[in-house]
Amino acid sequence: MCGFSQVWQLSREGMEACNKGDFFTAENNLRTAIALAKCKSKKIHRATMYNNLGVVYQMSGKVQDALEAYSTAVGFLDPGHDGQANLIRRISSKIDGLKQQTAA
Structure with a gap:
């Protein structure tokens, strides 16, 4: 059983950790949130969490993971x-930027 409030709490804490440069905690919190969200969440919620995970990876230099x-x-x-x-356009823009960055 998943508690959706716990999912969003983990997501928020993950992004707070990311903003503080604690990418290990950020990644772990977001991965846990994603795993818990699979049982109940709408696709838009999962998209948001994967986008946040992408931000964490990008900020930590893990371009391929991002x-x-x-x-x-x-x-x-x-x-x-x-x-x-x-949202697709904004995320696609991030993808294009990362691809250009890695090609340079």
């Missing part, structure tokens, strides 16, 4: 939904 997390986030989103289409 690309995978961002791609997974996009996979949960519906391009036919206006709000989600905007």
